[in-house]
Amino acid sequence: MEETMILGMLENIGALDFNGHYRLASPNPKTRQPVHSNAYIDVRAALSDPAIMQEIGDEAMIQVFMTQEASEKEAFAKTDIVVGFGNAGPILSHVIAESLRVVRCAAEIMGEDLQWQKVYAEHKTRNVWCVRGQDGKFGFPEKIPSFARLVKPGMTAVIVDDLLTSGGCLRDAVELLESLGVTVLAAIIVVSRNSELTAADCNLPLLFKLSSVDESLIKVWDEDKCPLCASQEPMRPGIAHNDEFLDANPNYPKLQD
Ligand SMILES: [Zn+2]
Numbered sequence: 373m374e375e376t377m378i379l380g381m382l383e384n385i386g387a388l389d390f391n392g393h394y395r396l397a398s399p400n401p402k403t404r405q406p407v408h409s410n411a412y413i414d415v416r417a418a419l420s421d422p423a424i425m426q427e428i429g430d431e432a433m434i435q436v437f438m439t440q441e442a443s444e445k446e447a448f449a450k451t452d453i454v455v456g457f458g459n460a461g462p463i464l465s466h467v468i469a470e471s472l473r474v475v476r477c478a479a480e481i482m483g484e485d486l487q488w489q490k491v492y493a494e495h496k497t498r499n500v501w502c503v504r505g506q507d508g509k510f511g512f513p514e515k516i517p518s519f520a521r522l523v524k525p526g527m528t529a530v531i532v533d534d535l536l537t538s539g540g541c542l543r544d545a546v547e548l549l550e551s552l553g554v555t556v557l558a559a560i561i562v563v564s565r566n567s568e569l570t571a572a573d574c575n576l577p578l579l580f581k582l583s584s585v586d587e588s589l590i591k592v593w594d595e596d597k598c599p600l601c602a603s604q605e606p607m608r609p610g611i612a613h614n615d616e617f618l619d620a621n622p623n624y625p626k627l628q629d
Pocket residue numbers: 393408409595598599600601602
């Protein structure tokens with residue numbers, strides 16, 4: 373895959389850091405231990421930047437429609453719902469749904485595929501998002517009951533998420549949608565930090581990674597083996613899952629602005 377502009381744009385707004393000390397959200401899947409890292413990638417910091425969101429939508433459009441066979445392009449053009457997750461869900465799901473609409477409406481972009489694009493120009497792709505409930509499982513926001521009415525068995529969905537680490541979020545999302553009778557066509561990931569994870573690992577037919585960080589820059593350790601902890605490398609409060617560590621270790625040095 374060719375490198376995209378997305379990483380450069382994220383770096384410019386300080387959403388990528390490879391020189392810090394962070395506790396990550398997902399535990400080590402093998403040891404179940406909390407994980408620390410020198411690297412933090414916060415795609416959510418880009419949610420307030422329309423130029424980056426536009427670039428994400430454009431890159432998704434290019435990957436989905438330039439790299440796929442005609443039958444798959446047609447399936448994507450007829451996507452019923454784009455599903456996002458958590459805090460990034462509302463904006464990312466909108467951005468991807470809008471890209472699908474633009475592809476259908478702007479047939480000249482794709483040249484040779486004019487026929488099916490014209491056929492599906494009137495198709496409506498809606499976007500919804502899920503949040504984790506008290507039980508840790510994904511569901512639609514309780515305060516938006518129209519989402520549950522909108523999503524019906526037999527629909528097709530594309531999932532979008534900001535960051536790919538262990539793939540746990542994607543597997544949970546597929547489980548939710550399949551339980552509702554929805555067929556998931558693919559997942560679109562804004563930033564991947566796991567080059568080995570495949571679509572099959574996430575129970576998905578296709579997995580599009582819009583950008584991938586250089587994993588040689590990223591180190592991860594189980595919390596009890598973290599060399600940054602051993603050297604008392606300060607940790608910044610209020611970011612990643614650092615506060616869980618700092619609350620449990622109140623005397624640990626904190627990074628101050
Ligand atoms: Zn540490």
